[in-house]
Amino acid sequence: MKWPFHESHDRTPETALHLAMDAIAQVSGNAWGTVESPIPPQAFLGADLGLSSLAVARLAGILNQHGGTKPLPFHKLFVSPEGSLRHDVRVSDLAAFLEQHRNTPRL
Amino acid sequence: MTGDSPSDPFRAALGFGMLPGCLGHAVVRNPWFEPARVSLRMTSWCCQCVDDIQTGPWDEEAAPYSLLEPEWRVWRSLPHASARRQWMRGRVAAKDAVRLLLLDRYSIMAPLETVGVLPDLQGRPRVTCAALPKTSAWISVSISHCGNSSVALATEQTGTGHGVGIDVASLTDNHEGLAEGGFCPAETALLEECPEPDRPHWLLRLWCAKEAVAKALGVGLKGNPMNYRVLRVDRPGGTVEIQVADTLELADPSRIQESVTAHVGCDRGMAFAVAWVE
Numbered sequence A: 001m002k003w004p005f006h007e008s009h010d011r012t013p014e015t016a017l018h019l020a021m022d023a024i025a026q027v028s029g030n031a032w033g034t035v036e037s038p039i040p041p042q043a044f045l046g047a048d049l050g051l052s053s054l055a056v057a058r059l060a061g062i063l064n065q066h067g068g069t070k071p072l073p074f075h076k077l078f079v080s081p082e083g084s085l086r087h088d089v090r091v092s093d094l095a096a097f098l099e100q101h102r103n104t105p106r107l
Numbered sequence B: 001m002t003g004d005s006p007s008d009p010f011r012a013a014l015g016f017g018m019l020p021g022c023l024g025h026a027v028v029r030n031p032w033f034e035p036a037r038v039s040l041r042m043t044s045w046c047c048q049c050v051d052d053i054q055t056g057p058w059d060e061e062a063a064p065y066s067l068l069e070p071e072w073r074v075w076r077s078l079p080h081a082s083a084r085r086q087w088m089r090g091r092v093a094a095k096d097a098v099r100l101l102l103l104d105r106y107s108i109m110a111p112l113e114t115v116g117v118l119p120d121l122q123g124r125p126r127v128t129c130a131a132l133p134k135t136s137a138w139i140s141v142s143i144s145h146c147g148n149s150s151v152a153l154a155t156e157q158t159g160t161g162h163g164v165g166i167d168v169a170s171l172t173d174n175h176e177g178l179a180e181g182g183f184c185p186a187e188t189a190l191l192e193e194c195p196e197p198d199r200p201h202w203l204l205r206l207w208c209a210k211e212a213v214a215k216a217l218g219v220g221l222k223g224n225p226m227n228y229r230v231l232r233v234d235r236p237g238g239t240v241e242i243q244v245a246d247t248l249e250l251a252d253p254s255r256i257q258e259s260v261t262a263h264v265g266c267d268r269g270m271a272f273a274v275a276w277v278e
Helices: A013-030 A053-067 A074-078 A091-101 B009-014 B033-038 B058-066 B069-077 B081-106 B178-182 B185-192 B196-217
Strands: B027-031 B044-051 B115-119 B125-129 B138-146 B149-157 B164-170 B228-234 B239-244 B260-267 B270-276
Touching: A013 A053, A013 A091, A053 B178, A053 B196, A074 A091, B027 B081, B033 B044, B033 B149, B033 B260, B033 B270, B044 B081, B058 B069, B058 B081, B069 B081, B069 B115, B081 B115, B081 B125, B081 B138, B081 B149, B125 B138, B138 B196, B138 B270, B149 B164, B149 B270, B164 B196, B178 B196, B185 B196, B185 B228, B196 B228, B196 B239, B196 B260, B196 B270
Parallel strands: B138 B164
Antiparallel strands: B027 B044, B044 B149, B115 B125, B138 B149, B164 B270, B228 B239, B239 B260, B260 B270
């Protein structure tokens, strides 16, 4: 698998968004949603892109493999800042999560 | 339980095949016996609805003949054509499973459009049907989607709030990342005890087991697959024990002991899991 940001230490919002979009493109092959290119940052993973919970778990696994030295706390992605559970998240939420939690990539 | 034969009296009686309003479209509906067979504790029926990905908007043609008005409103509110089609496939499979159950248990022939399957506040499908007999039992139904196929399991239940859950996953799709993203190290250690040739299929069985238990409890994964932890795998028996996180808000936590059992298998190109909580 190609991973353009494999050795990047860049934690800019743009890099995080690219990371999210690249991983989404990898897991969206079996989804029903129309995955536009580029993927709209405001699109919801479930409602717009059609990602199943299995696809979201794959997304977590793929991002973890390349995300850094520590596992990403993906369970926090679905918790809103107020503490309530979010049933769906936007691509931009995932990018913001990566920007916040991504640490030194594994080499 | 009857056999999977073309002369099956249930199938003949219900006229499975052409969906009303769907003349010329490739939509195939049939009972799926394997998932129902593994849950021998109760009467349950499983049905599958498959459409041809190339076919036209069959759901739009079938909707007036197949949906109750509240269902039609939910279906119309979905933003994408592919989402509407998936939703309709799931409703058809669920209605067929409920109809078979009604025929089996009460000798009631319920037309497709008289059975309603609507999501409740938690998104869990609830069955309505004017022909439902007045008993203390209620019908629990669960729906799962996989590619262009939807399946549903319906069962009669007398418990309090929980129900039945089914989940399916394609054996041929790419599942890279699932082991890392869906399971903790203790669970992947259990997976590694499976013989190598069967391991990818067991990975899917274990995933489906988590989903099926989450659906049976009516609370879903809550965004975190680690809320459901694989405790034990009985490969010869085809069962998986799932421990449920005590942080989940369940309708009746006293019904859950140490774990919930999911029955797993592979059939029709899919891994599947079935679970129920009384």
